[in-house]
Structure formats: C-alpha cells, structure tokens
Amino acid sequence: MALKLSLKPGEKIVVNGAVIVNGDRRSTLVLQNKASLLREKDIMLAEEVDTPVKHVYFPIMLMYMDEKGFKKYHEEFVLRMTELLGVVENPEAKTLCVAISKDVMDGEFYKALMKCKKLFEYEKVRLAYVPESISDDTTGE
Template identity: 80%
Template structure:
C-alpha cells in the first residue's frame, strides 16, 4: 500500500535515516514500499528530551529510524517506560503506556510514537505548575 505525503515548501522529513528537504513549492511524494518515515514535526532532538514522556518517545523514535541500534534504544525505552508507569496514576494514561509497550514489542514503532504523542497533553496538564497553586507554596504566617 502506497503512502502519499503532501509536503510544505522547505519541510524536512527523514526516510530510512536520510534527511530530506522539500524544495520551495508544495510537493507530493508517494512511497511505494515500506519505509521508516518521519516528518520534521515528529522528529525530536536530544536536547528537547526534558520530560518523562519525551524520555519514552525519544528511544522509540530512534528504534524506528535506526534498526542497527535497536538493543540500546530498547533498553532505554524499557527503563524510561518503567519509570513513567511508576508515577502515573491515571488509568487511561496507564492503559496508553501499556499499548505503547505492546506496539514497541511488535516493532510497530510509528503506532507507538502516535500513541506517545497523546501522552504529551496529559503530561503537560500534570506538569503545569503555577507558583502559589499548591498548599505548600502559600505563606502561612
């Protein structure tokens, strides 16, 4: 089954590890066979990995893009997912984590990445700390 990709001018994407950039006009690219493909918006740089969910997303992305380094990336994924599951109490988020792990075990990395993105909103909501919003932040004097 072919994959049709509509690209914006100057949009970057990665196919099987090769970074490509669209020209100065909109373009359509059709992939006729299976390939590891990520758009620029789905690519995370190492310096962006600064939250628990991003620590899970990043090694999945690397497994998807670099099969040769699978073992190291998988070990990182297992460590970070275990840590994440240790702190998440929300049943829906926990179920999503299990589904992500299932996809990774079945080498369905793109599916796992998409599910992981759903956790970004949950994480943002949970980590959205506003000074003065917690009881220990208020001055009791």
C-alpha cells in the same frame, strides 16, 4: 501499499535515516514500498528530551529510525517506560502506556510514537500542577 505525502515548502522528512528537504513549492511524494518515515513535526532532538514522556518517545523514535542501535534504544525504552508507569496514576494514561509497550513489542514503532504523543498533553497538565500550599508560600517562611 503506496504512501502519498504532501509536503509544505521547506518541510523536512526523514526516510530510512536520510533527511530530505522539500523545495520552495508544495509537492507530493509517493513511497512505493515500506520505509521508516518521520515528518519534521514528529522528530525530536536529544536536547528536547526534558520530560518523562519525552524520555519514552525518544528511544522509540530511535528504534524506528536506526535498527542497528535497536538493542541499546530498546533497553533505554524499557527503563524509561518502567519509570513512567511507576508514577502515572491516571487509568487512561496507564492504558496508553501499556498500548505503547505492546506496539513496541510488535515492532509497530510509528504507532507507538503517535500514541506516545497523546501522553504529551497529559504530562503537560500534570507537570504544570503546583499544589496551592506550595504556590502560596513564596516567601519561604
């Protein structure tokens, strides 16, 4: 089954590890066979990995894009997902974590990445939460 992509001017994609940059006009690409493909918006750089969910997302992305390093990335994923599951209390978020793990076990890395992105909003809300007793005590007394 072919995959049709519409690319914005200057948009980057990674196909099987090769970075491709679209020219100055909108264009369409058709991939005729299976390939590991990520759009620029789905690519995370190592220096952007600064939250627990991003620590889960990053090794999944690497497993998807670099099968030679699979074992190392998988070990990192298992460690980070175990840590995340240890602190997540929300039942929907836990269910999503389990679904992500299942996708990884099934080799469905792109599906796992898209599910993982759904956890970013949950995490954003949780990390922004500061209990009132802490936020009101700005004097340190």
